[in-house]
Amino acid sequence: MTSELIHRLHFAFTITFHYLFPQLTMGLALLIVILKTMALRTGQEHWDRAARFWGRIFAINFVFGVVTGIPMEFEFGTNWARFAQLSGGVIGQPLAMEGVFSFFMESAFLGVFLYGAKKVSPRVHWLSAVGVFVGYWISGFFIIVTDAWMQHPVAFVRLPNGGFEVNSFWALLLNPWALLQYMHNMTGAVVTASFVMGAVGAFYLLDKRNEEYGRTFVKLGVIAGVISSILIVFPTGDLHGKYVAKNQPAAIAAMEGLFKTEQGASLVLIGQPNEETGQIDNPIAVNDLLSFLIYGTTKAEVVGLDQVKPEDRPENLPLLYYAYHIMAGLGTWFMVLMLGSAFLLWRGKLYTNQWALWALLLSFPLPYIANTAGWMTAELGRQPWLIYGLMRTSQGFSKMVSASNGLFTLLGFMGLYALLGLLFTVLVYREISIGPEPLDEKAH
C-alpha cells in the first residue's frame, strides 16, 4: 500500500504542477491567434504589439510546460511499469502520436513566432501563431484520448498475458468519452486564458498605465471569457456529466455525495459528506434536481453508493466530493462574473467600473483551481481502477521501485518545483511590469 500511495502521489503531484502551464498556453494560443488576425486585418501596430506581449508570457509558460511535461511521459515507465507494459499496445499509440504530430509542430512554429518576426512576412508570422495553436490543441487531444481510454476503455482485445491491444485505430481516437472530455477540457483552458488576459488588462486599468492595452485585454478577456464560461457548463459540462453518470455510476454517486439510491434524487449544493453515517451533514439541497440534470425527468432513479460493492467504490470520497463541488461552484461564479462584465462592456461602463475591474483582477487564480479540481474529480472518480473495470490501480505501479526510492524522487520533485514556481512568478511578474511596448514609441 505504501508503494502504491507514493507512486500515485508522484504522478498526481507532477501532473498537477505540470498542468498549470498548458492550461494557460492552450487557451492563450487561441487568443494570440485572434490578436494576430486583428493585426493582419487592420494593419495596426497596436494588435501586433499586444500579440508580442502575450507571446512573451506564452514563451515563459511554454518552457515551464515543456520541462515539467517531459517527466510525465517518463513516469508511465518509471513509476507505472506494469501498467505501461500491459497497456502499451493501446495507449502507446496516442502517446507516440502526440510526440510525432504535435510536439514537432508546436516547437517549430513557436521558434518562428518568437524569434522570426523580422525574418518572415506578416502572413507567415500569423501562420506560425496558427501553427502553435493547432499543435497545442492536437497535443491536448492525444492526451485526452489516453486518459479517456483509462476512463472508458474501448476498441481493444485482451492478450493471453493480461495485456491490452488496440483493434480499431479510429474507434480508439473517436472514443465518445474522449470527444466529450476534450471539448470540456479545452473550453476550460480558454476560461483560464481569458481570465488571465482580463486580469492583466484590469491591472493596467486600475494602475493607470498601458491603458490602451488594458482596454484591449479586458475586452478580449471578457468576450472570450463569457463565451467559454457558458460553454464550459452547457453543453460541454452537461454532456460530459451525463456520460459519466451512464458509464461510471459509482463516480457520480461519490461526486454528488449520494449514499443511497433515490428516485427523485436531490442535488446537494453545500454540505459535508459523512462516511461513517452515510449521509451529508448540514446540507443545502435542491429536491429532484440531480435526477433532472442526469435524466431530464425529476423522478428518475439515480444509483447511490449503496448499490456499488465496497471494493469498487472510489476510496477517497470526501476529496472527490469536494473537488467536484469546488469545480462546479467556481464554474457558477465564472458565469456570473463574466455575464456581469460583458453587460458593463456592452453599456460602455466596464473600463471605469472599479468593482468589476477588481473582481476581474482577483479572479484570475480561480480557473486554475477549477481546472485542477476538475481533473481531480475525473481521476479520483475513476478509482479504484487504473483502467476502468479492468485493471486496479494497485496492479499497475512499478514493483521494482521501492517506496523509499519513490519517496526520495517525489521529495526531489517537490523541492525542484517549489523553486520553479518561485522563478515562474518572478518572471511573469517582471513581464507584466514591463508591459507591452508603448504605442507612441517606435519599435527598436
Add this chain to the structure above:
Amino acid sequence: MMGFIWFWLVAVMIVGYVVLDGFDLGVGILHLFLARTEQEKRTTLSSIGPVWDGNEVWLLAAGGTLYFAFPLLYASAFSGFYLPLMIVLWLLILRGISLELRNHVEVGVWRKLLDALFGLASSLLAIFFGAALANVMRGVPLNADGYFFLPLWTTWTPGTHPGVLDWYTVIGGVVALLALSLHGALWLTIKASGELEARARKLVPLLWVAVVLITGISLLATIVVRPASVNNYFNYPVTFAIPAGVTLSLAALWFFNRKGAPVKAFLASCLYLFFMLAGACWSVYPTLLPATTGAQYDITLARALSGDYPLHVGLVWFGIGMALAIGYQVFVYSRFLGKAEVDSH
C-alpha cells in the same frame, strides 16, 4: 519483419535526437569555456535559442515511439533505470530553465550562476546519455519477468550485478561528453563569428584527437565486456561498413575543418554520431536489452514487440507524422540559416 522495421525506426529517432540535441548539449558544455564576453555568451546561446526545444522533442518522440513499439522494454528499462532517469529529468529541467532564465535577468552574479548551471547540466546530461547507452550494451540483471533495478553503482566493475556506473559505462559517458563537445564546437564554427569562431575552430583539432582516442578505447572495451557484440559483424561481413563509416566520417571531419568548410565538417560529425549509434544497435540486435543474469532472460525483439495491428497502423501515421515533422524542422532551420544574431529578445 515488423520487429526489424520498428527496431530501426526507434533507432532512427534516437539518432535524430543525438545528432540534433547533441549539438546544443555540446554548445552548453563549451559555453562556459569558449564564450568570454557577454556579447559572445549571447551569441552562443542565440545560436541554439530557436531550435533547442525542437531538438529536445526528438527525445520525447523517441520515448513515445519506444513505448508504442516495445512496451515491455519501455516498462522494464524505465523502472530499472529509475534513479538515473530521474536525475536526467532534473537535469533537463534545470538546463531548460537556466537557458530561458538567463536572458531575463540583468544581474551579473545571477547570470554567472545560470551560465554555470546550464554548462554543468549539459555536461552531466551528455555523460548520463553515454553511460545509458553503455548500460544497454553491457546488459542489466534482468529477472524472469523481464524486470530489474539498478543502483547507481556497486563495485564499478561490469559483472552479474553491476551498477549504473562502472568503468565501462564511465567510458561510454566520456565518449558522449567528448563527441558532443566536438559536435557543439563545429556548430559554433558555423554560427559564431569573430574571435569566438576562431576559438571554436582552434578547439576542434584538440577535441578531434580526444574523440579518435576514446572511440578506439570504447570499441576495445566493448569487445572485452561483451565479446558477443562482434558476432553480427562476422555473420554479415558487409556490415563492417559501419565501423568503416565511423573511420571515414572522422577523417572527413578533420579534412573539412582544415579546409575551412564548417558546414561539411559538421555534417561529418553528424555522420560519425550516426555510425557510432548504428554500430551499437547492430552489435546487440536482435536483443534489445541483454541480461547479465543469463541469455535466457534477455529482452529480445520478439519478446518486447507490440501487437501486429497497432504496428501496422503505426507505420501509416508514423510515416505521415515524421514527414511533417521533418518538414517543420527544415523550415525552422532554413529561417535561421547563417550566423547567429543577437537581438534584444
